[in-house]
Amino acid sequence: MAGSRKQRAAIVGIGQTKHMSTRGDVSIAGLIREAALRALEDAEMTWADIDAVVIGKAPDFFEGVMMPELFLADALGCAGKPMLRVHTAGSVGGSTSIVAASLVQAGIHERVLTVAFEKQSESEAMWALSMPMPFAPPTHAGAGGYFAPHIRSYMRRSGAPDHIGVLVALKDRLNALKNPYAHLHEEDVTFEKIADSVMLWDPIRYSETCPSSDGACAMVITNEAGASRGSLPPAWIHGAAMRSEPTMFAGRDVVSPRGSRECAADVFSQAGIVARRREIDVVEMYVPFSWYEPMWLESLGFADEGKGWTMVEDGSTQMDGDLPVNPSGGVLSTNPIGASGMLRFAEAAMQVRGQAGEHQIDGARTALGHAYGGGAQFFAMWVVGADKPA
Amino acid sequence: MSDLLLPPSLEGVEMVRSVRTPAHLDYSYTPGRAMSRFLTGLAEKKIRGQRCPSCGKVYVPPRGACPTDGVPTEEEVELPHTGTITTFCIVNVSFYGQGMEIPYVSALVLLDDSDIPLMHLVQEVPYDQVRTGMRVEAVWVSDDELKPTLESIKWFRPNGEPDRDASTMRGNA
Numbered sequence: 001m002a003g004s005r006k007q008r009a010a011i012v013g014i015g016q017t018k019h020m021s022t023r024g025d026v027s028i029a030g031l032i033r034e035a036a037l038r039a040l041e042d043a044e045m046t047w048a049d050i051d052a053v054v055i056g057k058a059p060d061f062f063e064g065v066m067m068p069e070l071f072l073a074d075a076l077g078c079a080g081k082p083m084l085r086v087h088t089a090g091s092v093g094g095s096t097s098i099v100a101a102s103l104v105q106a107g108i109h110e111r112v113l114t115v116a117f118e119k120q121s122e123s124e125a126m127w128a129l130s131m132p133m134p135f136a137p138p139t140h141a142g143a144g145g146y147f148a149p150h151i152r153s154y155m156r157r158s159g160a161p162d163h164i165g166v167l168v169a170l171k172d173r174l175n176a177l178k179n180p181y182a183h184l185h186e187e188d189v190t191f192e193k194i195a196d197s198v199m200l201w202d203p204i205r206y207s208e209t210c211p212s213s214d215g216a217c218a219m220v221i222t223n224e225a226g227a228s229r230g231s232l233p234p235a236w237i238h239g240a241a242m243r244s245e246p247t248m249f250a251g252r253d254v255v256s257p258r259g260s261r262e263c264a265a266d267v268f269s270q271a272g273i274v275a276r277r278r279e280i281d282v283v284e285m286y287v288p289f290s291w292y293e294p295m296w297l298e299s300l301g302f303a304d305e306g307k308g309w310t311m312v313e314d315g316s317t318q319m320d321g322d323l324p325v326n327p328s329g330g331v332l333s334t335n336p337i338g339a340s341g342m343l344r345f346a347e348a349a350m351q352v353r354g355q356a357g358e359h360q361i362d363g364a365r366t367a368l369g370h371a372y373g374g375g376a377q378f379f380a381m382w383v384v385g386a387d388k389p390a
Numbered sequence: 391m392s393d394l395l396l397p398p399s400l401e402g403v404e405m406v407r408s409v410r411t412p413a414h415l416d417y418s419y420t421p422g423r424a425m426s427r428f429l430t431g432l433a434e435k436k437i438r439g440q441r442c443p444s445c446g447k448v449y450v451p452p453r454g455a456c457p458t459d460g461v462p463t464e465e466e467v468e469l470p471h472t473g474t475i476t477t478f479c480i481v482n483v484s485f486y487g488q489g490m491e492i493p494y495v496s497a498l499v500l501l502d503d504s505d506i507p508l509m510h511l512v513q514e515v516p517y518d519q520v521r522t523g524m525r526v527e528a529v530w531v532s533d534d535e536l537k538p539t540l541e542s543i544k545w546f547r548p549n550g551e552p553d554r555d556a557s558t559m560r561g562n563a
Contacts, residue, residue, distance in 0.1 A: 024407055064413050122408070126483075134419040135429055135539040139496040139511055141481045148479030149498055156477075156522055156556060202480035202493075249457040250447035250505035 006105040008389055010227040010234035011349040013043025013220030019183040019334045022121040023214035028068060029075035032117045032216045035339075036076060039113065039218035044230045047077035050220070051109040056086040056096025056116040057338030058373075062123035076115060088244070090286070092116060093217065093341025094371030094380030098240045100221050101382070105237075110223050117216035118336035125212065125337060141201065144209060144289065146375060148201035150254045151291040155203065157255060160294060160309035165208045166194045167312050168290035169332055175319060176329025178358035183213040183334040208290040208332075215336030217343045224388075235349035238366070238389050239270030240382040247375040254376060256299040263379040264300045271383035272390075273366075277302045280383075281364040282351045283317075283325045284344040286371040287332055293317065293325055296370065319361065327351070327359040341371030345382055352386045424454035427466065429538035435530055437469040439504050447505035451540075471528040473501040473508075473546070474554045480517050495520045499546055500559065510540070514547035523559075525551035 015038025017023065023031055032055075040046060053076050055069050065071075069085040076083070086096040093116040100114035126142045133140070140146070154160070173189045176182035197207035227234040243263035245252075252258075273279045283302075287293045294308030302323060303311050311317055317325035326332070328347040331340050348369035350356045356364075365386040372379050421429060424440060428451045431438040440452030440463035447456065448467050456463050478497035484490065495517050498507035512520050514529070526546035536542050 064411070134417070135421070135541070137511060137541050137543075137545075138490060139481075139494075139509055141483050141496065144483070145479060145481055145496060149477040149496070152479060152522070153477045198482065199480070200483050202482065204479075246457045248506060250445075250449065251458075 007107050008224045008227070008236065009101050009104040009221055010224070010236045011219050011346075011384065012222050012227055012230050012232075012234045013039040013041075013045065014218070014346045014350055014355070015039035015042055016181050016217045016343060016346065017215045018181055019213045019215035019336055021183065021212060021214065023119065024121070028063070028065070028117065028119050028122070029072055031119060031214060032072060032115050032218070033075045035117070035216035035218040036113060036115050039220050042230075042232070043220040045111070045220060049111055050077065050081065050113045052082040052084070052103060052112050053078050054084045054086060054096055054100040054103070054112060054114045056092040056114075056342070058089060058092055058118055059087070059128060061128040062125050062337065063119055064123065076113070088242075088373055088378040088380065090288070090337060090373030091341050091371040091378040091380045092373060093339050093343065094286075094345055094369065094382070095242050095341070095378070097219060097342055097345040097369075098242055098380055098382060100219070101237050101240055104221050104223050107223075111226055112221050113218065114221060114342070115216060115218040116339040116342040118338040119214045120212040120336065121214050144201040144204050147289055148204050150376070151289065151295070152203055154255045154291060154295050158294070158306040158309055162203070163195065164294060164309045164312050165203070165205070165290040166191055168287065168293045169194045169208045171318055172287070172290075172326050172330045172332040175327050175359060176333035179328045179333070180357070181334070182329040183211050183215070184329070204289050204291070210288040210331045210335035211333070213334050213336040215334060215339050217339045217346050219342070219346055219349070232353055232355060233386060235352045235384040235386070236388050238272070238383045238385045239267040241266035241270065241380075243379045245377050247377050255295060256305070257376050259377060260296070260299045260372065260379050261301075263381055267368075267381040267383055268301070271366075271385070273383065276300070277323055279366060280323065280368050281366050282327060282348070282361045283323060283368045283370065284328060284347040285325050285330065285368075286341060286344055287326060287330050288335065288340075290332060297325075300368070300370065319359070324361050327356065327361055329359075341373070341380060344371055345369035348382070349384045352384050422454055424452040424463070428452055432540060432542040433536050433538045435533075435536060435542070437471060437501065437528070439467045439469050441465045441467050448503060449506055450501060450504045450508060467503065469504055470502045472549055473499045473504075473526055474559065475512065475520065475522055475524045475526060476500050476507050476556075476559050477522055478512065478520055480520075493517050497546070499526060510543065511545035512547065513545040521553065523553035523556045525549050525553065
């Protein structure tokens, strides 16, 4: 529609659960309700204020519950309201946030609750991701088995030294100590402990992989009228983009997929960001295997091709560096798969609202939330800011 | 839960917090024309790909259409049984239902004259000597064991040719 424009939208409420390997004290419904209630409390709203609910999770195959949104409708106060389920594999938490935001930006709803979750203690993700393929040898070994060869390609192409992956894991685990909601709190973590951990999918070590977590995340997204209601400042959405591409085609760059590069170009263009590294204050990036930090730094345009690893080595991505990445501890410290993308988006918003507590980056005003999924083929990103977009 | 009123027979009995309910799924697989040609070829010790009439890329296994150009790939190409390792990982994880002896090398093998790598095993070489660029050849099961499955190729092994320069394999690695 020529002449029409998106309405401004902002995140005004954020909640997450305490993430653990087993949240045996709650059902899936109890888990998502815990996150949703915290988001409502943060937004100073009640269920009655919510117009619609958008929920996301990774494949139903994980918990073995088909269409869980159906039985979760009442736990999320959806009676009499629209409810929508989103699924884009590991990026789903990000794309769910974007779908929720788009309902506000389009002027369809004023206040939308969005929730994402995974209860890995009740599921078997390794098995669900390693189904025997018909008429093929059983070589496939989970997500690590899929991504390890691509990581090896990155190491070869960039000439990055072997310890870069260890440095990323160490940074994220130390950051997690400042995040009370993070799953892993490894007080005694050291470089040596990570470097000496067992090689699972060479070149990926055990301690360079994400944990299996139970957890949920929720956000309340409103239009401009709702953004000034609460006591905390809102996080304004300056840009949001998604891209997808086929898992396999000849000439596909699996280290820096075209979908990733084009998604980044789109989201930064929407946000009016030109000098990406200088203008972005903090990044919450989807890094389930440590080597993906330098890989995405390049793909997202924060580093030149082949140079992302130098930002890890010189400390640029640490909390006191010029581009802190995953001050929350990231996916490497907390991985309720379906919620992991939304946690990145929510943590980015927490930073620009100044509510990140001990892992707050001082003066953060513009942040990138990032998620990817499938065979690195689904991408979701948003840029949020403390300032109202023009 | 502490105020729950239990009958005397259940007092002091540990509460059930979860139950395991294993699920099992059976699939009927319809491979389609292109994949059927590929699979029946394997039963005859042939590796059949298909070339895109638009970009000229050779897909193996063929999928009947080019994912880039969206056109049917009708020209069949019989491929050599040799190729190059574009990248790989050494798997040290075993898990339920998989049954491979660890460690094993899972490699992406770009068959000669094709444009997309296949994932397969590499054996008959110590796992720590496998490298990107290594030239390999298919090792087939015995003729009486040949079936319409990629498992008719047991694995790939080094064929002794000099390595290919990995930097020329960009895009497939």
